[in-house]
Amino acid sequence: MQVIRDDGSLDPKLDPGLSIDRVVALYKAMVRTRVIDDRLQKIQRQGRIAFHVGSLGEEAAIIGSAAALRDRDWVVPCYREVGALLWRGYPLQKYIDHMYGNAGDPLRGRQMPDHTFSKVHRYLSVSAPIGTQIPQAVGLAMAAKKRGQDECVGVFFGDGATSSNDFHAAMNFAGVYRAPVLFLCRNNGYAISLRTEDQTAVRTLAEKAAAYRVPASRIDGNDVLAVWRAVREGVQRASEGGGPSFIELMTYRLGGHSTSDDPRIYRKQEEVDAWRRADPLLRLRKHIEQEDVWTDDLDADWLSVCEAEVKACVQRAEQKPPSELRDLFTDVYEAQPWHLREQETQCLEGPRAKDEEDES
Amino acid sequence: MTQMNLVQAINSGLRDAMRQNEDVLLMGEDIGRLGGVFRVTQGLQEEFGPERVLDTPLSETGIIGTAIGMALYGLRPISEIQFADFIYPGFDQLVNEAAKYRYRTAGEFHVPMVVRTPYGGGIRGGQYHSQSPESLFIHTAGLKVVCPSNPYDAKGLLIQSILDEDPVVFFEPKRVYRAIKMEVPDAPYTVPLSEAQVVRAGEHVTCVAWGAMLYEAFAAAEEVAKQGVDVEVIDLRTLWPLDIEAIVSSVKKTGRIVVVHEAPRTCGFGSELVTLVTEQAFLHLEAPPARVTGFDTPFPLTHEREYLPLAHRIAPVLIGTARY
Numbered sequence: 001m002q003v004i005r006d007d008g009s010l011d012p013k014l015d016p017g018l019s020i021d022r023v024v025a026l027y028k029a030m031v032r033t034r035v036i037d038d039r040l041q042k043i044q045r046q047g048r049i050a051f052h053v054g055s056l057g058e059e060a061a062i063i064g065s066a067a068a069l070r071d072r073d074w075v076v077p078c079y080r081e082v083g084a085l086l087w088r089g090y091p092l093q094k095y096i097d098h099m100y101g102n103a104g105d106p107l108r109g110r111q112m113p114d115h116t117f118s119k120v121h122r123y124l125s126v127s128a129p130i131g132t133q134i135p136q137a138v139g140l141a142m143a144a145k146k147r148g149q150d151e152c153v154g155v156f157f158g159d160g161a162t163s164s165n166d167f168h169a170a171m172n173f174a175g176v177y178r179a180p181v182l183f184l185c186r187n188n189g190y191a192i193s194l195r196t197e198d199q200t201a202v203r204t205l206a207e208k209a210a211a212y213r214v215p216a217s218r219i220d221g222n223d224v225l226a227v228w229r230a231v232r233e234g235v236q237r238a239s240e241g242g243g244p245s246f247i248e249l250m251t252y253r254l255g256g257h258s259t260s261d262d263p264r265i266y267r268k269q270e271e272v273d274a275w276r277r278a279d280p281l282l283r284l285r286k287h288i289e290q291e292d293v294w295t296d297d298l299d300a301d302w303l304s305v306c307e308a309e310v311k312a313c314v315q316r317a318e319q320k321p322p323s324e325l326r327d328l329f330t331d332v333y334e335a336q337p338w339h340l341r342e343q344e345t346q347c348l349e350g351p352r353a354k355d356e357e358d359e360s
Numbered sequence: 361m362t363q364m365n366l367v368q369a370i371n372s373g374l375r376d377a378m379r380q381n382e383d384v385l386l387m388g389e390d391i392g393r394l395g396g397v398f399r400v401t402q403g404l405q406e407e408f409g410p411e412r413v414l415d416t417p418l419s420e421t422g423i424i425g426t427a428i429g430m431a432l433y434g435l436r437p438i439s440e441i442q443f444a445d446f447i448y449p450g451f452d453q454l455v456n457e458a459a460k461y462r463y464r465t466a467g468e469f470h471v472p473m474v475v476r477t478p479y480g481g482g483i484r485g486g487q488y489h490s491q492s493p494e495s496l497f498i499h500t501a502g503l504k505v506v507c508p509s510n511p512y513d514a515k516g517l518l519i520q521s522i523l524d525e526d527p528v529v530f531f532e533p534k535r536v537y538r539a540i541k542m543e544v545p546d547a548p549y550t551v552p553l554s555e556a557q558v559v560r561a562g563e564h565v566t567c568v569a570w571g572a573m574l575y576e577a578f579a580a581a582e583e584v585a586k587q588g589v590d591v592e593v594i595d596l597r598t599l600w601p602l603d604i605e606a607i608v609s610s611v612k613k614t615g616r617i618v619v620v621h622e623a624p625r626t627c628g629f630g631s632e633l634v635t636l637v638t639e640q641a642f643l644h645l646e647a648p649p650a651r652v653t654g655f656d657t658p659f660p661l662t663h664e665r666e667y668l669p670l671a672h673r674i675a676p677v678l679i680g681t682a683r684y
């Protein structure tokens with residue numbers, strides 16, 4: 001399914017009818033996400049943060065999904081979806097503080113960068129092992145249904161996750177219990193280095209949903225309005241008691257898997273260049289320019305607003321001290337047992353590790 | 361008060377918890393219509409309906425993974441894993457997810473769930489219906505591990521585990537399921553977690569056990585009493601977080617410790633218990649700490665009574681330790 005044609009016009013039969021202000025807001029959120037990605041990528045290369053896993057090229061799939069979910073719906077992320085969390089109003093400073101593991105990090109320096117969460121934004125926590133969030137999302141949806149709440153759950157994962165045990169267990173449970181859950185599969189072509197066609201023998205990932213009697217669709221994931229439309233349809237189905245939906249969002253990971261990856265080893269530049277021409281930002285920009293609500297000047301202004309915002313957040317993050325050492329020992333259990341109390345004392349009163357730079 | 365065996369006491373605990381709190385629900389294989397392969401959940405689906413007693417598809421990953429989602433939402437799911445030997449497909453969900461969720465969200469989310477599972481040998485179950493994998497979970501920061509030995513404790517510890525805000529792995533000694541009966545209150549009550557119990561006071565040797573092996577330790581203690589060796593038997597009841605005080609204060613009195621468990625010896629919980637006692641009561645020790653355990657082999661079938669640390673293997677170690 002494609003709503004925004006390559007020339008920027010909309011297919012009138014499929015146009016979901018969003019107000020133009022809303023469409024511009026989607027574009028601005030996508031640009032903002034990309035600016036944040038670019039900045040984080042750069043400061044990682046400069047050694048100022050340890051790691052970053054971005055969403056370059058997948059902004060439409062992420063922001064479009066986030067926008068189509070209702071505020072009361074839940075987002076269960078994979079790890080590339082911070083754009084969805086920011087869309088929900090999560091403060092950028094908190095995210096950047098997390099990237100630094102500093103005293104402002106809501107995770108208190110306990111996880112690698114890009115492992116965000118927020119209960120008030122109904123956004124679960126990121127876990128690195130692939131697919132583990134999918135059965136949790138189904139359980140969350142089953143719980144909402146049991147309580148009689150009109151809430152559904154959008155769970156993100158990539159093409160690689162459709163090979164995991166957890167994916168199949170989750171799809172089966174969702175099918176059996178008719179859980180109000182949307183399986184949002186970002187098929188971005190690669191699981192680190194493995195191409196989707198080598199990941200599975202089926203031609204489309206959406207076929208896998210048929211085995212669990214989960215209605216599936218396969219849409220252009222670089223078309224934010226197509227994404228919005230498909231996800232909103234899934235929300236509607238779930239809300240009306242129709243159970244789960246599987247949506248295969250066809251997109252492309254323009255960057256590496258993460259900052260630890262060199263994609264030049266496993267894919268050709270021509271392939272990347274071809275996908276750059278299908279950049280979801282370019283297509284949406286063409287559309288809003290045609291609608292006479294966006295111009296080069298507005299674009300340049302918005303870019304500089306986003307850049308200034310990120311820059312200021314980074315500056316503040318770098319001025320904050322690291323997270324507290326004693327935070328290592330809290331939140332393991334609700335109350336701290338004796339053995340952790342003892343180990344905390346041993347650690348705090350013991351010798352301190354040298355900085356890594358001092359050792360080399 | 362009613363005379364109940366372990367199965368009936370756990371059933372009673374589940375029923376009470378479900379009557380008290382609408383958010384408590386059960387999920388597992390064959391637990392609804394059949395009432396569980398050991399009949400622990402018998403009658404519960406009739407009373408509470410299939411929405412609260414879920415006959416789940418056959419996937420431990422699914423049973424534990426969806427329960428985590430329910431707990432994150434605010435429900436109180438209790439997953440049954442049919443045999444502890446089958447828990448490994450759900451191991452990642454328990455160890456990497458349930459156990460770490462509180463820590464990785466700095467307390468913003470937590471996972472109040474219970475995973476019940478029958479463990480242990482002595483029922484001619486061979487290597488896949490006999491395992492005691494408790495130390496894998498004790499080793500995992502963020503999990504609590506409970507193992508009752510008798511019907512009274514089983515009901516009280518289960519209700520307390522359901523009330524607890526952290527994920528609890530609740531090991532049920534299947535060998536004891538129908539082996540003993542005792543008076544159990546019909547009304548709900550709790551037994552606190554992390555409190556061991558001295559079940560036989562003694563002066564010469566401290567013997568620590570839990571679950572099904574508690575009875576073997578007790579029988580061995582009675583046996584060696586005839587030879588003048590007075591054994592103090594401690595039932596741990598909660599394995600982790602540990603009631604270290606109970607063990608150390610006993611060892612300070614007796615100067616000797618023997619730990620009994622069914623699980624294989626190497627890196628079994630006995631290794632940790634002996635280390636802790638050595639660290640905390642070294643100057644009180646009169647004999648090397650000893651372990652009587654399963655062997656470092658997969659669990660056997662034909663010779664399971666030689667594999668298990670039954671009383672015949674415990675008694676000589678108690679005497680040897682007492683007379684060292």
